[in-house]
Amino acid sequence: MKQIGSRFSPAYMKLFHTGELNERIAALRSLLEECTLCPHRCGVNRIEGETGICRAGEDLKVSSAFPHFGEEAPLVGKQGSGTIFLAHCNLRCVFCQNDDISHGEKGEIINIRELANLMLFLQQRGCHNINFVTPTHFAPQLISALPIAIRMGLLVPIVYNCGGYESIEVVKLLDGIVDIYMPDAKFSSKEAAEKYCNAPDYFSNLKLILKEMHRQVGDFQVDSSGIARQGLLIRHLVMPNDVAGTEEILSFISSEISTESYVNLMDQYRPCYRASEFPELNRRIKPSEFKAAIDLAKKFGLKRGIQA
Numbered sequence: 001m002k003q004i005g006s007r008f009s010p011a012y013m014k015l016f017h018t019g020e021l022n023e024r025i026a027a028l029r030s031l032l033e034e035c036t037l038c039p040h041r042c043g044v045n046r047i048e049g050e051t052g053i054c055r056a057g058e059d060l061k062v063s064s065a066f067p068h069f070g071e072e073a074p075l076v077g078k079q080g081s082g083t084i085f086l087a088h089c090n091l092r093c094v095f096c097q098n099d100d101i102s103h104g105e106k107g108e109i110i111n112i113r114e115l116a117n118l119m120l121f122l123q124q125r126g127c128h129n130i131n132f133v134t135p136t137h138f139a140p141q142l143i144s145a146l147p148i149a150i151r152m153g154l155l156v157p158i159v160y161n162c163g164g165y166e167s168i169e170v171v172k173l174l175d176g177i178v179d180i181y182m183p184d185a186k187f188s189s190k191e192a193a194e195k196y197c198n199a200p201d202y203f204s205n206l207k208l209i210l211k212e213m214h215r216q217v218g219d220f221q222v223d224s225s226g227i228a229r230q231g232l233l234i235r236h237l238v239m240p241n242d243v244a245g246t247e248e249i250l251s252f253i254s255s256e257i258s259t260e261s262y263v264n265l266m267d268q269y270r271p272c273y274r275a276s277e278f279p280e281l282n283r284r285i286k287p288s289e290f291k292a293a294i295d296l297a298k299k300f301g302l303k304r305g306i307q308a
Contacts, residue, residue, distance in 0.1 A: 008229045010157050011217075012177045016150050024173050025147075028140035031170070032058060038090040038136050038167050039205050053198075054090040060141040061087035061107040065118045067127050072264055072305070074220075074228035075129060075159065075180075082122030082156070083131040084115075090136050091163045093186075093197040095239075095281055099273040102134065112141060116148035123156050128227050129180065131159040139170055143177060157229055165199050166209045171216075180220075181213040182233045185253070188245030196243070196278070203249075210234070210257055220262035220304065233262045233305070238293045239269050241280045246293045254300035262305040265293050 015021040031037050032046045042052025051057055067080030075081040087107030089096070100106045110118075119130050135142055146154070157179035164183040185206060187193040193202035213232050220231035234257075236249055253261050267290045275281040297306045 008223060010155060011179045011230070012146055012150065012158060015176050016147060021143075021147060021177070024177065025140065025144050027173055028143055028170065031167075032140055036167060037139055037170055038165055039199070039201060040090060041167075053092070054088045054137040055105060056088040056137045058141075059109045060112070060115060060138055061105065061109050062115070062118070063087050063101045063107040065122060067122065067125050068131065071131065072228075072233065074222050074226055075131065075182075075233075077128045077225070077227045079126030079128060081129055081131045081159070082119070082125070082127030083133055083161075084118060084122075085133045086135055086138050086142075088137055089134050089163065091165050091186075091197045091199060093163075093273075094278065095196065095269075095272055095275040097270070097272045098134075103273065112145040113148055115142070115145040116152060116154075119145065119149045119154055120152050123154060127156065129157045129159045130154070131161050131182075133161045134163065135160055136162050136166055136170075139174070143174070146177070159228075164206045164209065165197075165202055166205070168205075168208055168212060171209055171212050175216045179217065179230050180228055180233065181217055181231075182235065183209065183213065185210070185234050185236045185249045186244060188248035188252075189243070192243050192245065196281070203245075207252060207256070210253070214257050214261075219258055219260040231262070232257070233264065235264045235266060236293075237266045237269055238285055238290050239281070240283050240285050240289065242289070243280055247296050250293075250296050250300050250302060254302055259301040260304060261302060263297060263302050264305045265290070265297060265307065 034043045040053045044050035044052045063085040065084045068083035071081045087105045089102035159180040160178045161182045188203045190200045194200035
């Protein structure tokens with residue numbers, strides 16, 4: 001595992017001290033007026049209460065916040081990952097395992113000062129990071145809370161735990177703010193992405209996003225205690241009947257991102273939400289399907305994060 005020095009400081013501290021963090025916040029908030037926070041580019045004025053595909057307005061809605069011990073080991077450590085789950089989602093996958101949050105929009109509206117307090121609460125609990133789960137549609141609001149949290153003593157890394165369907169403009173505005181990017185790599189097939197999450201350009205967009213994220217933070221790095229501090233961690237959910245197109249995704253990561261990429265191949269797919277409407281999705285994966293994915297990762301020289 002790649003290690004980072006003990007004198008680590010979160011990326012956002014530099015922009016905070018130079019004042020550029022406030023400029024980035026202003027640029028992000030301007031995108032709400034004709035919303036282009038994701039590739040759907042709905043163009044709605046969320047500040048005036050209009051909503052697009054994600055159905056999120058201007059108000060930040062949080063579903064839950066707690067020390068999470070079910071994330072990857074370098075994120076969890078001994079004290080947990082400080083996860084803040086956001087309501088709504090810009091992908092709205094038909095097999096979503098958190099449909100009550102992403103589709104049902106379960107959550108509580110809070111302001112940015114309350115969010116900053118949540119971040120400090122999680123840090124005080126000993127969490128090793130602040131892990132924004134499904135942040136894409138609330139990026140301006142989340143980053144707006146950072147200056148308040150920094151003044152209150154925030155010092156842990158920010159994790160951007162997203163679905164992978166991101167705006168390149170937004171990700172560039174997050175350069176120097178996010179320490180750890182943790183995107184999903186869901187589909188390589190245009191047809192599958194259109195059928196299951198209404199995003200036919202998912203993979204073509206994902207390839208640009210992964211390259212930009214890697215340019216900013218590099219390969220995944222941990223400190224001497226094995227705790228994640230910086231870098232790119234990619235998640236890929238292995239799906240029944242290979243509807244995700246695992247081989248093409250892993251090949252791209254290996255050849256165009258880095259063979260040192262940390263890739264979490266996940267085997268926990270189960271039919272949720274509307275998956276029963278699609279026969280090819282209406283079962284768990286077989287052990288042989290997961291083994292085939294592991295073998296592909298090894299074939300492409302990907303070892304970090306790959307289960308034996």
